[in-house]
Amino acid sequence: MLSTLKERTGEVLLPGDEFSFETDDSISLTGPVRPEKVVCGPGLRRSGDRLLVCKSGVLRHKQPHMFWMDSQQRRYVPAKGETIIGIVTVKSGDVFKVDFGGSEQASLSYLAFEGSTKRNRPNVQVGDLVFSQFLIANKDMEPELVCVDSSGRANGMGVFGGGGLVFTVSLGLVRRLLTPHSEVLADLQQLFPCELVVGMNGRLWVKSSSVQQTLVISNLLQSCDAMTAQQRRQLFRRVAQGAL
Amino acid sequence: MKDTPLSNCERDFLLKAIEEKKRLDGRQTYDYRKMKITFGTDYGCCFVDLGKTRVMAQVSCELVTPKENRPNEGIMFFNIELSPMASPAFEQGRQSELSVKLNRQLERCLRNSKCIDTESLCVVSGEKVWQIRVDVHMLNHDGNLMDAASIAAITALCHFRRPDVGIQGDEVTVYSPEERDPIPLSIYHMPISVSFSFFQQGTYLLVDPCEREERVMDGLLMIAMNKHREICSIQSSGGIMLLKEQVMRCSKIASVKVSEITELLSKALENDKKARKEGGRCGFAESMPQERITALKMDETSVEMTDVTERAKDIVQKTEAPPQLVRSPVVPVPGVGQVGQGLQNTWGLEEEDEEETEECDNSDEEQEEKVTKMEEEEHEKEASREGDVVEISDSEEEDVVILHPETPDKTPKNTESRSHQKGAAASKKRQKK
Amino acid sequence: MVCGNMAGLELLSDQGYRLDGRKASELRKVQARMGVFAQADGSAYLEQGNTKALAVVYGPHEIRGSRSWIRHDRAVINCQYSMATFSTAERKRRPHGDRKSTEMSLHLKQTFEAAVMTQLYPRSQIDIYVKILQSDGGNYSVCVNAATLAVIDAGIPMRDYVCACSVGFVDETPLADLCYAEESGGVSSLALALLPRGGQIALLQMDARLHQDHLDALIEAAMTACKGVGKVLDEVVRLHLKEVSVLTGE
Numbered sequence: 001m002l003s004t005l006k007e008r009t010g011e012v013l014l015p016g017d018e019f020s021f022e023t024d025d026s027i028s029l030t031g032p033v034r035p036e037k038v039v040c041g042p043g044l045r046r047s048g049d050r051l052l053v054c055k056s057g058v059l060r061h062k063q064p065h066m067f068w069m070d071s072q073q074r075r076y077v078p079a080k081g082e083t084i085i086g087i088v089t090v091k092s093g094d095v096f097k098v099d100f101g102g103s104e105q106a107s108l109s110y111l112a113f114e115g116s117t118k119r120n121r122p123n124v125q126v127g128d129l130v131f132s133q134f135l136i137a138n139k140d141m142e143p144e145l146v147c148v149d150s151s152g153r154a155n156g157m158g159v160f161g162g163g164g165l166v167f168t169v170s171l172g173l174v175r176r177l178l179t180p181h182s183e184v185l186a187d188l189q190q191l192f193p194c195e196l197v198v199g200m201n202g203r204l205w206v207k208s209s210s211v212q213q214t215l216v217i218s219n220l221l222q223s224c225d226a227m228t229a230q231q232r233r234q235l236f237r238r239v240a241q242g243a244l
Numbered sequence: 245m246k247d248t249p250l251s252n253c254e255r256d257f258l259l260k261a262i263e264e265k266k267r268l269d270g271r272q273t274y275d276y277r278k279m280k281i282t283f284g285t286d287y288g289c290c291f292v293d294l295g296k297t298r299v300m301a302q303v304s305c306e307l308v309t310p311k312e313n314r315p316n317e318g319i320m321f322f323n324i325e326l327s328p329m330a331s332p333a334f335e336q337g338r339q340s341e342l343s344v345k346l347n348r349q350l351e352r353c354l355r356n357s358k359c360i361d362t363e364s365l366c367v368v369s370g371e372k373v374w375q376i377r378v379d380v381h382m383l384n385h386d387g388n389l390m391d392a393a394s395i396a397a398i399t400a401l402c403h404f405r406r407p408d409v410g411i412q413g414d415e416v417t418v419y420s421p422e423e424r425d426p427i428p429l430s431i432y433h434m435p436i437s438v439s440f441s442f443f444q445q446g447t448y449l450l451v452d453p454c455e456r457e458e459r460v461m462d463g464l465l466m467i468a469m470n471k472h473r474e475i476c477s478i479q480s481s482g483g484i485m486l487l488k489e490q491v492m493r494c495s496k497i498a499s500v501k502v503s504e505i506t507e508l509l510s511k512a513l514e515n516d517k518k519a520r521k522e523g524g525r526c527g528f529a530e531s532m533p534q535e536r537i538t539a540l541k542m543d544e545t546s547v548e549m550t551d552v553t554e555r556a557k558d559i560v561q562k563t564e565a566p567p568q569l570v571r572s573p574v575v576p577v578p579g580v581g582q583v584g585q586g587l588q589n590t591w592g593l594e595e596e597d598e599e600e601t602e603e604c605d606n607s608d609e610e611q612e613e614k615v616t617k618m619e620e621e622e623h624e625k626e627a628s629r630e631g632d633v634v635e636i637s638d639s640e641e642e643d644v645v646i647l648h649p650e651t652p653d654k655t656p657k658n659t660e661s662r663s664h665q666k667g668a669a670a671s672k673k674r675q676k677k
Numbered sequence: 678m679v680c681g682n683m684a685g686l687e688l689l690s691d692q693g694y695r696l697d698g699r700k701a702s703e704l705r706k707v708q709a710r711m712g713v714f715a716q717a718d719g720s721a722y723l724e725q726g727n728t729k730a731l732a733v734v735y736g737p738h739e740i741r742g743s744r745s746w747i748r749h750d751r752a753v754i755n756c757q758y759s760m761a762t763f764s765t766a767e768r769k770r771r772p773h774g775d776r777k778s779t780e781m782s783l784h785l786k787q788t789f790e791a792a793v794m795t796q797l798y799p800r801s802q803i804d805i806y807v808k809i810l811q812s813d814g815g816n817y818s819v820c821v822n823a824a825t826l827a828v829i830d831a832g833i834p835m836r837d838y839v840c841a842c843s844v845g846f847v848d849e850t851p852l853a854d855l856c857y858a859e860e861s862g863g864v865s866s867l868a869l870a871l872l873p874r875g876g877q878i879a880l881l882q883m884d885a886r887l888h889q890d891h892l893d894a895l896i897e898a899a900m901t902a903c904k905g906v907g908k909v910l911d912e913v914v915r916l917h918l919k920e921v922s923v924l925t926g927e
Contacts (some may be wrong), residue, residue, distance in 0.1 A: 344783065358885075473886070473890075474888050475886070477885075479883075480882070481783075484791065485791055486881065487877060491892075640686045
């Protein structure tokens with residue numbers, strides 16, 4: 001099965017496509033046999049001894065044996081450990097309710113900030129932006145956010161946002177921005193100096209030295225969602241020349 | 245379904261941008277978004293695209309008994325549907341405030357201004373008159389529903405053809421479109437509404453607000469006019485206080501806009517008439533261009549970019565010369581010298597989730613190292629990533645560290661790295677220009 | 678501008694007299710009383726010519742019903758406008774809930790949100806109920822005037838009086854304070870709610886065709902008429918306060 005998966009990496013697959021062990025997959029009796037291990041990522045599901053595709057998209061592969069479906073989506077489903085940009089909606093007692101664009105609002109305790117104690121509460125108002133990560137995010141429980149990492153340090157999380165603009169893009173663009181050698185990011189770096197916060201729920205926050213530049217960058221990011229790399233580079237080049 | 249709440253940061257940014265006369269999509273304060281009018285295959289069906297706001301209007305007619313107090317006038321009935329597909333904030337079935345407001349405004353704009361000759365809709369006085377029904381459906385809500393709805397409604401009415409009616413004595417025959425050509429309605433004038441949104445207690449004014457601007461606005465003033473400069477309806481909404489001068493100024497702007505829009509409208513009607521006469525295929529399916537991706541596509545909008553390079557140069561000139569003293573090399577581990585912070589440490593980087601990208605300011609070009617400045621703008625430091633590297637303090641002035649005699653061979657290495665980085669910085673500079 | 682002819686009646690005669698004998702810029706007689714109900718926090722009854730309206734204010738009190746209306750920084754104003762079934766010539770089938778009444782309630786809400794200082798009472802609700810007992814034109818204006826008095830009676834702080842008046846345009850002349858016959862004659866009418874001291878317009882509503890050049894004159898006439906109404910309301914309030922202070926023995 002590993003070989004078929006590897007063959008079809010990069011192809012567009014539809015829900016209903018399946019991978020199964022070939023019947024004439026023979027195990028050689030002579031050479032050393034290691035059991036095949038395949039790690040299924042999002043979009044692939046195991047059903048009995050078959051592997052089913054449940055989202056339409058492109059099959060991707062990461063060494064040594066990780067496979068997943070790269071699909072386009074706009075609605076975010078929370079997953080543990082992912083960092084997102086949320087908006088505080090309700091401040092009630094000890095807990096803030098944060099809207100991150102999912103099916104329900106997540107709760108964020110006031111103690112989950114760096115350096116906050118019962119006496120020393122963090123300065124969070126309704127309507128503020130928070131950059132935080134999911135502590136609990138499964139389908140059975142209310143999602144819970146924290147603004148500290150496991151060692152208790154903020155590590156960049158917390159309330160932020162003065163002076164910038166927050167906007168929504170598709171999840172695919174966000175993932176592209178967060179890959180280690182992101183092309184989009186590299187192109188963007190050549191334009192203007194700016195600050196960028198990327199939330200995995202599809203929200204981006206941009207701040208640049210002037211309102212004009214911030215607007216330009218936010219418009220560029222929103223429009224390069226659906227462009228090929230070539231078109232995007234062309235667009236960025238035009239902007240850099242000031243011709244747009 | 246609940247709509248995404250508006251964060252304080254967005255509201256502040258939008259208001260600040262409006263104060264600087266910058267709109268989100270690069271328009272001027274009095275500009276409309278790109279408007280596109282297309283027609284369906286039937287007479288009386290029209291789609292209006294105002295930027296991303298999409299509205300559909302359909303006109304239909306039927307013979308009914310007239311009202312008792314007006315026996316020889318036809319009946320006009322308007323209905324605006326806020327379909328839940330337009331926005332997550334719209335709910336099915338419930339008659340929300342917005343729906344009532346839009347309905348009443350459209351009625352006032354079109355009915356009270358008597359744009360249609362209702363007496364010509366009379367067939368048999370007191371018994372049979374035509375009831376013209378205009379249904380407007382919102383398909384996508386991106387601000388300024390009222391204007392789009394009014395344009396769609398009046399265009400659909402102009403486009404509509406009702407069946408011809410023949411009267412012989414007591415007999416009334418309604419001819420189908422195949423027997424006799426349907427006749428258009430008699431329209432006196434075309435009222436079009438223009439919406440103005442007010443911000444900061446009436447200090448700033450924008451025409452054709454998009455959805456985000458609508459969320460931060462104080463109030464809305466809707467003026468419906470026709471191209472003969474007659475005001476058909478004025479309605480102010482939201483809790484704003486207006487001054488008479490503002491109202492007068494808005495009415496002047498409105499008259500200009502209305503004449504532009506009326507021209508566009510008549511041109512669209514002309515084109516459609518021509519297309520139908522030539523027998524060409526017309527209709528909604530034809531008018532949708534072949535687009536691969538429709539949802540996330542954005543139209544090209546011109547963005548004011550002219551002064552950016554000058555301003556960038558300004559910033560470069562105005563910033564002070566960088567501090568002359570070279571950052572002293574830090575010796576984290578014997579045998580390794582480090583000058584400056586360097587690039588982000590990607591060793592042992594498992595999580596890719598949070599990355600904050602920061603670019604050097606242009607002023608850093610002069611500096612020899614590409615040092616990421618520790619300023620208020622930063623929100624987190626990557627210091628924790630260094631592991632066992634010496635924590636570098638935030639202060640600008642660094643103590644001069646006396647180089648130990650064991651590490652004189654490091655200096656040429658450092659200069660190399662320095663020059664390499666300078667080269668990189670210089671090439672970066674070249675690229676920017 | 679075509680003048681509406683209703684069965685041969687002229688809305689403005691050659692000598693400058695209207696259907697009920699008023700001059701063009703003359704208001705109808707305004708009579709008002711405050712504090713007519715004991716149960717409510719504030720109430721008022723106002724007559725403008727033949728149009729009679731009753732306004733009642735409750736609040737600021739806790740938000741009832743849906744908690745989603747709570748605003749964390751200001752009070753929510755809830756208005757309801759209804760017409761008594763006997764108020765018009767033909768019996769009204771639906772006193773409230775139809776589109777016109779809902780729209781009227783929305784307009785009232787908008788007007789008072791501009792005038793009442795809601796930031797002083799966060800997370801609370803102020804109710805304003807207005808009922809028309811007899812309708813003879815200028816419904817909206819009479820409601821606003823009555824509600825102003827009721828809000829003042831309830832002691833809720835306001836920026837200024839809110840005075841409203843309707844004006845029509847006939848024969849190049851603005852007519853102030855229209856009655857029903859004039860309104861239904863197809864005259865272009867403008868309803869204006871004004872805060873007289875600052876000259877700020879809280880609500881502006883106009884129907885029917887009017888050439889742009891006449892707009893200035895019409896708004897001017899409306900503002901003058903509103904200021905006139907404002908003076909009358911002011912007198913009523915002062916009289917009422919004097920009576921009350923006499924009763925409390927000061």
